[in-house]
Amino acid sequence: MKVVEFPQREDWTDIVKRPAIDTRKLSEFVAATLTEVRLKGDDAVRRFTSEFDAFEIDQLAVGEDEFVEAEAEVTEELKAALAVAKANIEKFHAAENSAPQRVETTPGVVCWKRSVPIDKVGLYIPAGSAPLFSTVLMLAIPARLAGCGEIVMCSPAGRDGKVNAATLYAAKLCGVTKVFKIGGTQAVAAMAYGTESVPAVYKIFGPGNQYVTEAKLQVMRDGISIDMPAGPSEVAVLADDTCVPAFVAADLLSQAEHGQDSQVILVTNSREVIDGVLDEISRQVELLPRRETARAALANSTAILVSTLDEGLDLLNEYAAEHLILAVENAEQIAERVTNGGSIFIGNYSCESAGDYASGTNHTLPTNGAARAFSGVSTTSFMKTITYQKLSEDGIRNLGSVIETMAAAEGLEAHRNAVVIRREYLG
Amino acid sequence: MKVVEFPQREDWTDIVKRPAIDTRKLSEFVAATLTEVRLKGDDAVRRFTSEFDAFEIDQLAVGEDEFVEAEAEVTEELKAALAVAKANIEKFHAAENSAPQRVETTPGVVCWKRSVPIDKVGLYIPAGSAPLFSTVLMLAIPARLAGCGEIVMCSPAGRDGKVNAATLYAAKLCGVTKVFKIGGTQAVAAMAYGTESVPAVYKIFGPGNQYVTEAKLQVMRDGISIDMPAGPSEVAVLADDTCVPAFVAADLLSQAEHGQDSQVILVTNSREVIDGVLDEISRQVELLPRRETARAALANSTAILVSTLDEGLDLLNEYAAEHLILAVENAEQIAERVTNGGSIFIGNYSCESAGDYASGTNHTLPTNGAARAFSGVSTTSFMKTITYQKLSEDGIRNLGSVIETMAAAEGLEAHRNAVVIRREYLG
Numbered sequence: 001m002k003v004v005e006f007p008q009r010e011d012w013t014d015i016v017k018r019p020a021i022d023t024r025k026l027s028e029f030v031a032a033t034l035t036e037v038r039l040k041g042d043d044a045v046r047r048f049t050s051e052f053d054a055f056e057i058d059q060l061a062v063g064e065d066e067f068v069e070a071e072a073e074v075t076e077e078l079k080a081a082l083a084v085a086k087a088n089i090e091k092f093h094a095a096e097n098s099a100p101q102r103v104e105t106t107p108g109v110v111c112w113k114r115s116v117p118i119d120k121v122g123l124y125i126p127a128g129s130a131p132l133f134s135t136v137l138m139l140a141i142p143a144r145l146a147g148c149g150e151i152v153m154c155s156p157a158g159r160d161g162k163v164n165a166a167t168l169y170a171a172k173l174c175g176v177t178k179v180f181k182i183g184g185t186q187a188v189a190a191m192a193y194g195t196e197s198v199p200a201v202y203k204i205f206g207p208g209n210q211y212v213t214e215a216k217l218q219v220m221r222d223g224i225s226i227d228m229p230a231g232p233s234e235v236a237v238l239a240d241d242t243c244v245p246a247f248v249a250a251d252l253l254s255q256a257e258h259g260q261d262s263q264v265i266l267v268t269n270s271r272e273v274i275d276g277v278l279d280e281i282s283r284q285v286e287l288l289p290r291r292e293t294a295r296a297a298l299a300n301s302t303a304i305l306v307s308t309l310d311e312g313l314d315l316l317n318e319y320a321a322e323h324l325i326l327a328v329e330n331a332e333q334i335a336e337r338v339t340n341g342g343s344i345f346i347g348n349y350s351c352e353s354a355g356d357y358a359s360g361t362n363h364t365l366p367t368n369g370a371a372r373a374f375s376g377v378s379t380t381s382f383m384k385t386i387t388y389q390k391l392s393e394d395g396i397r398n399l400g401s402v403i404e405t406m407a408a409a410e411g412l413e414a415h416r417n418a419v420v421i422r423r424e425y426l427g
Numbered sequence: 428m429k430v431v432e433f434p435q436r437e438d439w440t441d442i443v444k445r446p447a448i449d450t451r452k453l454s455e456f457v458a459a460t461l462t463e464v465r466l467k468g469d470d471a472v473r474r475f476t477s478e479f480d481a482f483e484i485d486q487l488a489v490g491e492d493e494f495v496e497a498e499a500e501v502t503e504e505l506k507a508a509l510a511v512a513k514a515n516i517e518k519f520h521a522a523e524n525s526a527p528q529r530v531e532t533t534p535g536v537v538c539w540k541r542s543v544p545i546d547k548v549g550l551y552i553p554a555g556s557a558p559l560f561s562t563v564l565m566l567a568i569p570a571r572l573a574g575c576g577e578i579v580m581c582s583p584a585g586r587d588g589k590v591n592a593a594t595l596y597a598a599k600l601c602g603v604t605k606v607f608k609i610g611g612t613q614a615v616a617a618m619a620y621g622t623e624s625v626p627a628v629y630k631i632f633g634p635g636n637q638y639v640t641e642a643k644l645q646v647m648r649d650g651i652s653i654d655m656p657a658g659p660s661e662v663a664v665l666a667d668d669t670c671v672p673a674f675v676a677a678d679l680l681s682q683a684e685h686g687q688d689s690q691v692i693l694v695t696n697s698r699e700v701i702d703g704v705l706d707e708i709s710r711q712v713e714l715l716p717r718r719e720t721a722r723a724a725l726a727n728s729t730a731i732l733v734s735t736l737d738e739g740l741d742l743l744n745e746y747a748a749e750h751l752i753l754a755v756e757n758a759e760q761i762a763e764r765v766t767n768g769g770s771i772f773i774g775n776y777s778c779e780s781a782g783d784y785a786s787g788t789n790h791t792l793p794t795n796g797a798a799r800a801f802s803g804v805s806t807t808s809f810m811k812t813i814t815y816q817k818l819s820e821d822g823i824r825n826l827g828s829v830i831e832t833m834a835a836a837e838g839l840e841a842h843r844n845a846v847v848i849r850r851e852y853l854g
Contacts, residue, residue: 023648024458031451081832088532088826105515105787113788116766118800130837166836202800217647220656221450223793225800229647244852250845257841284848289840335815339543346817349849353842354818357833358826360532361540361814366650373545373629373652375812385802387788388762390773391781399515399785405508406784409593410557413716414684415780418677421711422776425671 001266001281001298003274005305009314015302016319018368019261021231023214030185030214037189042196048186055159060197062163062179070168082170085137085358092360093142093379108395113387117147118225120199121382122191123176124206125155127183131164132207134356138363138377139205140174146382151176152191152201156183184208188215192224203227205364205377227377231368232261235352236321238312238334239268243327244348245276249284251325251352252277256297257290265319266303267312274303313337320371323352342371396422428693428708428725430701432732436741442729443746445795446688448658450641457612457641464616469623475613482586487624489590489606497595509597512564512785519787520569520806535822540814544574545652547626548809549618550603551633552582554610558591559634561783565790565804566632567601573809578603579618579628583610611635615642619651630654632791632804654804658795659688662779663748665739665761666695670754671775672703676711678752679704681780683724684717692746693730694739701730740764747798750779769798823849 007015023030036044042060049057102112123139125132136153143151153176155163163181171179180198182190188208194200203225204216216226235255237248252264266277281298285291306312309328316324320340328334331346338344342365343355356363366374375381391399400419407415434442450457463471469487476484529539550566552559563580570578580603582590590608598606607625609617615635621627630652631643643653662682664675679691693704708725712718733739736755743751747767755761758773765771769792770782783790793801802808818826827846834843 027454027458031454075836077832078836081829081836084533084826084829085833088536091532092530092538103519103787105518106511106785109515109781109786111519111787113805114763119766120799130839132837134833134837214648217644220644220647221641223656223658223795223797223799223801225797229650231650246848246852247845250841250848254839254841254845257839284841284844287840287844289838294841332817336541338813339546341813343814343816346815347819349818349820349823350816351818351823351830351845351849353830353834353839353845354536354823354826355814355816356842357830358533359536359816359818360530360538361816366811368650370650370652371811371813372547373650373811376814378540378812384793384798384800385805386765386768386798387770387782387803388773389770389777389782389786389788390759391776391778391786392774393776396776396778396781399511399781402508402511403778403780403784405504406512406561407780409502409505409508410559410561411716412557412681412684412780413714414677414681414711414721415783417711417714418674418681418778418780421673421677422778425673 001278002302004302006307007304012315012318015304016265018263019300021210021368023210026210026214030211030218033185034189034215034218037186037195038193045182045186045190045195049182053156053183055161057157057161057181060180060182062168062181067168067172070165073165074169078166082173086141086173088358088360089137089141090145093145106395106399108392108398109389111387111389113385115380115383115385117383118203119148120150120201121148122201122204123151123153124187124204124208124212125153125167126208127156127164131167133164133166133170134363135206136167136170137174140171140176142377142379143382144175145379148382150199152199153179154182154187154191155179157181185211185215188212188219192219192222207364227364227381228366228370228374232263233258234263234321234367235323235325236265236267236316236319237325237327238309238316239266239273239327240309240329241270241273242329243273245273246280247348247351248277248327249280253281253284253288253294254353256294257288260293260296262297264297264301265321267306267316269306269309269312271305274305277303320369322365322367322371323355325350325352340372342366342376393426397426428705429729431729433734434731439742439745442731443692445690446727448637448795450637453637453641457638457645460612461616461642461645464613464622465620472609472613472617472622476609480583480610482588484584484588484608487607487609489595489608494595494599497592500592501596505593509600513568513600515785515787516564516568517572520572533822533826535819535825536816538814538816540812542807542810542812544576544810545630546575547577547628548575549628549631550578550580551614551631551635551639552580552594553635554583554591558594560591560593560597561790562633563594563597564601567598567603569804569806570809571602572806575809577626579626580606581609581614581618582606584608612638612642615639615646619646619649634791654791654808655793655797655801659690660685661690661748661794662750662752663692663694663743663746664752664754665736665743666693666700666754667736667756668697668700669756670700672700673707674775675704675754676707678779680708680711680715680721682750683721684715687720687723689724691724691728692748694733694742696733696736696739698732701732704730747796749792749794749798752777752779767799769793769803820853824853
């Protein structure tokens with residue numbers, strides 16, 4: 001971990017610069033794959049699975065027998081843990097609905113809106129170095145709570161032709177409608193355009209590598225919505241001398257083990273905290289099975305000493321971390337001043353892994369600075385809003401001249417006429 | 428207008444197929460333009476303005492004197508109309524905030540979320556065949572209500588080097604921070620990456636042609652958010668024999684005058700309604716200044732006779748219209764059963780132009796079927812959500828084993844260790 005002391009504000013951007021992710025170079029390849037699946041359906045999906053994932057697949061859908069087998073494979077301990085996590089995620093994600101509010105904007109003109117589930121959604125669950133069954137919970141639970149009619153999931157099978165048992169168990173537990181053994185670009189293509197086996201969906205969620213991300217961005221051209229452009233995971237910690245360096249080190253490492261491209265940032269007003277955390281990292285990293293990955297990620301990461309916590313918070317608001325841990329005194333007050341960040345962890349006992357698995361908040365969060373404009377996934381991500389207006393005879397009488405004046409000024413005579421004809425009819 | 432009687436369900440998709448919009452072919456050109464602006468800033472913007480918009484520009488920002496001049500040019504009648512429209516839009520868009528709700532998901536684990544304005548946003552206002560000052564209201568008002576710090580606007584100037592006076596007046600009225608005389612791809616690029624003159628923003632809103640839409644989709648790769656992929660405008664009308672054919676004709680024409688690629692759809696259970704509406708269209712279209720455009724759009728449009736209104740509603744839910752007018756008995760009950768649509772107009776006096784200008788709802792809406800997954804612009808479009816969690820010592824004691832079990836099952840030992848180390852510390 002690099003250490004930077006008292007940097008100037010103008011240098012902040014460079015110091016916390018994320019590794020560049022350029023999916024442009026994949027653009028043509030991804031476009032060609034999407035087109036093939038759009039035109040040739042299941043055949044193309046099978047061919048790409050054979051080419052890229054190196055195994056032959058006949059039946060793309062996961063069969064009932066495979067779910068039964070998966071359930072038998074999952075330990076009772078994990079089942080119990082998943083039940084608690086599910087209950088917590090449901091509690092937090094349920095608290096979102098609000099009744100439509102009618103607003104009479106002008107006498108006789110009533111407007112309101114209504115949230116409606118997106119009828120068909122697709123979830124992509126990667127299966128790279130770790131089986132991410134927790135992501136199934138984070139996507140399928142809000143989809144179900146939102147009321148989506150069809151919840152399709154794609155996840156690549158291993159060389160044995162099977163999807164991870166816990167992933168399948170979680171899918172069943174959380175009400176996923178159909179699961180397909182498809183990964184990568186071809187999974188996004190199948191869900192966007194539909195094939196003989198896979199239903200076309202209207203919005204695609206979930207993390208993935210650069211190919212998956214580029215594919216998600218490209219299908220937006222065809223009106224398919226996506227949750228967000230996903231990048232490598234990252235955590236930032238703001239710490240003062242009330243932190244426990246061993247905890248901070250453990251949190252930084254829990255992010256660093258995700259991948260070599262993960263980024264971790266420590267910001268503190270205490271040189272002792274930096275020293276203590278670095279010591280603890282050296283000690284703890286040795287004990288990790290994924291220590292090589294963690295070490296590589298730490299090599300890209302930075303500890304920054306700032307003069308004051310306020311300055312540190314400014315820096316972190318510029319950085320816009322996916323996960324931000326506040327291991328400082330009065331963490332909750334400081335939390336209110338966070339303007340850019342995905343999910344915030346308050347105080348010494350709120351480790352990032354709590355949010356990753358079971359606190360109840362969603363772990364599908366904006367990375368790579370996207371937290372400046374994007375929100376994490378929530379139940380509303382699986383819904384859209386329809387607006388309504390109802391004008392009575394009085395409404396058109398009261399508002400008509402305003403509409404006519406504006407339409408005329410925009411040179412849109414037919415827009416104006418739609419009002420004129422009604423006002424004349426009313427006499 | 429084509430007339431189709433009693434089509435089979437399996438033919439619906441083809442009958443209401445929208446003209447294909449393929450922005451892929453612009454992809455390379457747009458990418459090159461974006462890169463140039465990213466690397467060369469204002470110089471590239473000036474060069475593209477000269478090349479594509481055919482005029483030379485020195486000062487990109489609109490100066491204070493130009494706002495003063497614009498205000499003098501706008502008639503008092505239009506100013507009064509804009510004031511009413513602004514008040515209505517504010518009333519409807521203000522009714523969105525809700526207090527954060529704290530949920531204790533497990534004893535000692537409290538989660539909540541907070542909506543925060545996106546600090547810097549960009550609005551694109553096209554200036555093609557009509558000056559769309561109404562779009563300034565629809566974007567700047569919710570941006571201001573959301574609390575965005577910087578509201579940047581780009582709109583191309585005419586050959587005289589001026590932006591439309593009403594557009595500038597509306598920008599000032601609604602609190603736009605800075606206005607730039609830039610159009611097309613280079614405007615999107617300037618707002619996404621920033622130049623010497625134009626501040627970089629985090630989210631870009633607004634309609635535009637295929638180049639603007641493709642540019643918006645491409646800057647998402649760099650974590651810039653966008654409102655939605657915009658396509659040609661469209662209206663659908665569901666009518667029964669309680670409708671007034673002259674009104675329906677006027678509404679269809681008000682959409683058709685937008686552009687040759689606009690699409691209008693009439694769905695009804697009455698052959699008399701089709702005949703009456705077609706008669707009225709023939710009569711009314713003659714009186715329009717934009718009759719050539721309207722005629723071209725109508726040539727791509729369809730009137731569909733269905734057996735029942737229920738069937739018609741099913742068809743329209745599949746179609747997912749940007750604007751849907753319900754000129755039927757019990758329109759309000761039927762409105763509750765709309766599952767896909769941008770903005771809904773209820774009853775004979777709710778013309779689309781009311782929503783376009785002044786009812787209070789937003790007119791920036793999902794086109795091209797995107798209403799299946801996208802919402803229209805609202806105040807929340809200018810905000811993002813940050814989630815929070817706070818675990819007490821009891822919280823980590825109560826939830827710790829669940830997190831440990833799940834982390835271990837995902838093979839993420841450092842995630843597990845972040846909990847273990849805290850539980851051991853507590854003894």
